[in-house]
Structures are given as C-alpha cells and as structure tokens.
Amino acid sequence: MQDHLIEEAQRGNRQSLARLLYVNYEMVFKYLIKFTLNKSLAEDLVQETMVRAIEKFQLFDPGKAKFSTWLIAIAQNLYLDGIRKRKREQKHIHEELPMEDLYDMQTEHDEDWDRVLDALSQMSEESRVPLVLKHYHGYSLEEIARIMSIPLGTVKSRIHNAIKAVRKELE
C-alpha cells in the first residue's frame, strides 16, 4: 500500500503524500518518545519531521531506503540537532514530567518499569540518548560517537553513568 502511495506522491499527488505521512505518524512518534520521554517535545519533533519530509520529498529514493527508515533518519537528526543547539545556547530541557501523561498507569505492568522510565526522564538528554541508541536500537559505540559528534570515550562514560543512575533507582 505504501509503495503505491509513494509512487503517487512522487508524481505530485498531495493527497497521497498526506496519507503516507498520516500512516507513518505513529511509528515516528513512538521512535521519538523513547528518546525524549516528553510528549509535547515528541509531537513537535514529529511535526517538524513531516514538514522536512514534504520539503525534501523529491530527494527520497525508494531504491536506497524504505520510506519509514528515511523518516526515522530525519526525525533522529532533527532531535540530535536540537540537543546540539540547546547545548550551544546552554539551554536544557529538564522538566519533571508526570508519567501519567505518557501512558495509562492503570495498565498492568511491572513497577520497576515506572522507576526505570522515571530515572531515564530525570537524566540529561546527553546521557539518555547514547544509552537508548546503544542498548535499545543496537548502534555501535563508534556509530553513536559519529552521529552525536562526541568522542568515543565520552559515549562510553555517558552510557556507563546512565546505567549507574538507572541501577541506583532500582535498588
């Protein structure tokens, strides 16, 4: 179904492009929420990703990557650019966000998961992002250093400290 939409969108059909973005919205949002743990930030980033995808759609090559992979790469870059920009401007997003905003607390789940998510939301983005990239998405340390533009040693120490913070929360 998506292949047909891509073909139509590449022919200039705006409705098809809109539908293509509509069907991928949830996937991009779920990807971003694991990094941000902040619903409004994730929603803003998805919106930005969609705009960027519309602007640059003529550069998308279905022979090189799936549309979802292309969207994820845009979303990830926008988020990492945002972190770098905030770092330059010495601005940090550090809001204590209630977990009820993210998911239904009544859903049956392990209590440890609340503590882990709480610990992840309290740490800085600079620590959380390499941890999620390494241990959730399976990126290598070298890849993380490259995409975050930081030294390898910094990646290792940030991941180590992030795990230590989560472990402390679980004790």
Place this chain on the structure above:
Amino acid sequence: MHNDEDKTIDKIKESLDFLDSSVKVERPDLMKFVDLVNRTEEKKEGGKNRQFIIFVLTAVFIITTETYSFYRSFAFFAAVQAAALICVLPAIIFWVRSKNRQVTH
C-alpha cells in the same frame, strides 16, 4: 557487577518496550496532514518564485555593470569579469550542494 549491569539493561529494554506499546498517541486526522502538505508546498513555491526574482535582479545588475564598464574602459571591464568569475563559480557550487543535501545526513 556485569550481571547487575545486564539486568539493568534488560529492565531498560523492557520499560521502553512497555512505553512503546502503551504510550497514548494522539494522531491528528488526515485533513490536518492534507493542510500541512498544501501549506508546505505553497511555501516551497513561494520560495522558488523569490529565488527566481533574486536571480533576475542579480542578472540585470551584472549585465548593467558589465555594459557600463565595457563603455568606460576595457581594464575596468576585465576586472569586473574576473570578479564575477571568482564570485559566481563558488556561489553556484554552494547553491547546488545546499539544494541536493540529503536531509538524513
């Protein structure tokens, strides 16, 4: 020590999986996406028109300067030509590169 770390990593994965499956997603309706596509495409068209106007104005300015310099003196004309050559080539390269830059890089 390593065992503890592995357990923590497993808990992190489980938590993020749980978040993935239970997060409340408020997806806007399809019409909002259609609006967004229309607005962004129109902005893109506007940008292209602006680029075209700037291109025409620059071309008119260059041609006028060259014609004027040609009638004033050949040395002045040659200097203007050299300056244009030095400026225009990097500008074209920069424009083409920025135009084709992949958003995923």
